[in-house]
Amino acid sequence: MTDRLARQRQRLRARQADRFGRMAEQVHRHNPFYRAKWREAGFESPPTLDDLADLPFTTKEELARDQDENAPWGTNLTFPFERYVRVHRTSGTTGKPLRWLDTPASWQWFLDCWLETYRGAGVEEADRVFVAFGFGPFVGFWTAFEAAQQLGCLAMPAGHLSTEQRLRVMLDDGATTLVATPTYGLRLLEAADGRGLDLAGSSIVRTIHGGEPGAGVAAVKRQLAEGYGAMVFDHAGATEVGAWGHPCGVGERLHVFEEEFVVEWFDRSTGEPLEPVDPTASEAAQPVLGELVLTNLGRIGSPVVRYRTGDVGRLCAAGCSCGRATMYLDGGVLARADDMFIVRGINVYPSAVDALVREAGGVVEYRASVRRRRQMAEVELEVEPEAGMDSGSLRSRLQDLFEERLSLRVPVRIADAGSLPRYELKANRFTFLD
Ligand SMILES: [Zn+2]
Incomplete structure (x- = not known):
């Protein structure tokens, strides 16, 4: 030191x-x-x-x-x-x-802590911060929104708007900063893609993600960075x-x-x-x-x-x-x-599975079920491929990756387009069948 x-x-x-x-x-x-x-x-x-x-x-x-x-x-x-x-x-x-x-003082303290995230991500007064969470008892929306306002930014709520309306607001009102869970950040990209909207060429220069692990996973971060043509930042609270x-x-x-x-x-x-x-x-x-x-x-x-x-x-x-x-x-x-689950004595977390799915590419959404009480954990995947993706080659690409990195044979089922759940707040892609 x-x-x-x-x-x-x-x-x-x-x-x-x-x-x-x-x-x-x-x-x-x-x-x-x-x-x-x-x-x-x-x-x-x-x-x-x-x-x-x-x-x-x-x-x-x-x-x-x-x-x-x-x-x-x-x-x-x-x-x-x-x-x-x-x-x-x-x-x-x-x-x-x-x-x-x-109390008012405790709340202000919470907002002051949030300001560190904005500072770390280079957010300034001139920024327009779009907070893509619904209003609710979830603290994440209120703190991100109020802290942006206190910093002097234009704070833009997403409230009850649909995903499509949110895309329109972001693009039409010139948002520079998107605050969302990593999952919802990807969901917006998927929706924009389906409507021929160009987020990479939009006014968004950075995205900030919290609410769940993900923005620290290099493969997820890369997907977000490319999709938005933006810097991607993580936040935790x-x-x-x-x-x-x-x-x-x-x-x-x-x-x-x-x-x-x-x-x-x-x-x-x-x-x-x-x-x-x-x-x-x-x-x-x-x-x-x-x-x-x-x-x-x-x-x-x-x-x-x-x-x-x-x-x-x-x-x-x-x-x-x-x-x-x-x-x-x-x-x-x-x-x-x-x-957590254990494979051949090694701790495996959902984010490791997430990283491999993102690395394989061509997956819009997925769902995993894990049996962890067995002698060795078993994982099964259900994936929804991107439009035009050859599902046979996607399946073998995923299976090879899991075999190679985790020494795990993972059966992969291909799901119909739009059949798997989408998430705005906490993604719930893992089912643990003990
Ligand atoms: Zn540092």
Whole structure:
């Protein structure tokens, strides 16, 4: 580590310690959920950042149980209920939806974190930002939209518009920046293609993707970049955590916004903490996949401390060539931990399957079913080919790729055009038949 980077890291740590201390002080005094948890762990007075490793983890199941037992809002509230002005809900992809309340200050903190994503993607005041999500209790739309407005951009909602209408608005009103899930970004391309519309030649100069892993998968990113003729950026956040991950423009790197989040790295199989990979080490660093554990420092109204995010990726130590002193995920979030399966002793995630399908090319949409309780996981694919694609050669191309990369024989079924589901928010292409 260079001296400059070491100094930057030191300053960052001091800032985190100060913010953590102030948060813990209020939370220990007024927040019933954390006060009980911390007292049980032996903390009669507010913990400091140095105590973090001795504090218990927080899980989504635990928060859901708390909201069940103390319906409807649960007890993770630092202030009187009257102070809260917004409520959002998680998508419920992994269980029952959580309700999440914000005070004006907590909400502004969330937007400030989102601004890092816009800055990392080079978004400026003159940009027109089209946010292609419906209005709903999903926090992603509101934060992306309001943060764009606060930056001085023209914020363009997509609301209830159909995919075709969205394409028209983007093209007619000169959107420069598209915010969408990677899946929906591809869906818009497919729809434009079917209508003879040219997105690559449009005013869109960049796309920003969140809501699911994907924009960090090189093959998906390439498809988006070519389709829009644009730079493609990744973003990561969660309703209960905040907008924690932002791009910097170097490769497929997603920085953790450490000014506002303390990051820990955790090996799910051993239950032990992990060290981030040092990409500058002389020996080639082995990929270390772990689960991201986050503590947010500015959402005092309803914080998470040592939260097991369920997001899996490869954390690299600070020292990115972009000049930021924060750690980053190489390739972004690779998967949700619950979606993992094992093939010949190797962990496989849906994003690996996704990467191979995109690499094969010529696939409009697909669906996979995975039997993972067998001695060796079995995967079956159903694919919808692009118009004019020879389905026989697509099938053998896919089978060869899976055989070659994952040593996996994957039966491939060809689906009729338009028969597989399309997604706007969280793609749900994987069925796990246990
Ligand atoms: Zn960077």
